[in-house]
Amino acid sequence: MEIKDVYYVYSDFNRIFHHSWSFEENLRRIKNRTGKAYTIDGDTLNFIDIKFDKDMIEPEILLTTIHERSEYISLFDIEHIETDFSIMTYSVERGFQYSFYSFIIATTLNVGLSWDNERRAIPQIWDQYDNLLPMISLLGLNKQHGTGVTYESLTSLVPLTILISMAYDVFKDKNKFYFSPVYENKKFGRSMHVFSLKQLVRSKLDSIIFRLEKNKLGRKVIGWFR
Incomplete structure (x- = not known):
């Protein structure tokens, strides 16, 4: 197993010495929300x-209970x-991005095909991207040609994609975040990996840079850009 596939690693002394980007991102998403915490002893804590x-060496959670007591x-x-x-x-954001950027990419490809x-x-x-926009007479937008032919499809697909994204996340229990298994061989209830194209590209670039810096010429080339 490669280190990039590891969620987080801790020692017998309960000290974390490696955690993934997905681990950190999940903590960020949970922060300042309400819910329930389930302990390995079987207790349920409403918060x-x-x-x-922020100290990930000996990580602790601060819970504020319904009685406004913190521990x-x-x-x-x-x-x-x-x-x-x-x-x-996050489901809404992802659903919007999938549909919106799909139209942008399709429109960009169409520019090249119909050049x-x-x-x-x-x-x-502009004629191609103009099709994605509504008519706003006050701003002079599409005043002559009316609403773009693709705009109606865009406004229909965006909410549909958002609903599908939300339904998928509810089905996959994306509001549940696993940390410590009750038994050594017990698997998490779901995958804790968080997909991010931006983070994926960044990781690939870091990997390429790391390999380049292993030799003298590579270090010199990378040094020019830093």
Whole structure:
């Protein structure tokens, strides 16, 4: 198993010495939400706020209970945390991005496929993206041609994609976050990996840079860009 596939690693002394980007991102998503924390001893703790100690060597969780009392609990005492469904804001964001950027990419490809060498570049590029926009007479937007032919499809697909994204995350229990298994061989209730294209590209670039810096020429080239 490669280190990039490891969620987090801790020692017998309850000290974390490696945690993945997904681990850190999950903590960020849980922070300041309400929900329930389930301990490895079988207890259930209801909370109205949750914060995580930034010290990941001996990680602790600060829970504020419904009686507005706060207490620190070791992360290693928690089997999993179940938040409220306000966590679905990430589903909405992802659903919007999938549909919106799909239209942008499709429109960009269409620019190349329908390119006319006899026309000026800017007008024919604008004609394609103009189809994604509504008519707003006050701003002079699409005043002559009316609402773009693709705009109706865009406004229909975006909410549909968002609903599908939310339904998928509810089905996959994306409001549940696992940390410490009750038994050594017990698997988490779901995958804790958080997909991020931006983070994926960054990791690949870091890997390439790391390999380049292993030789003298590579270090010199990378040094020019730093």
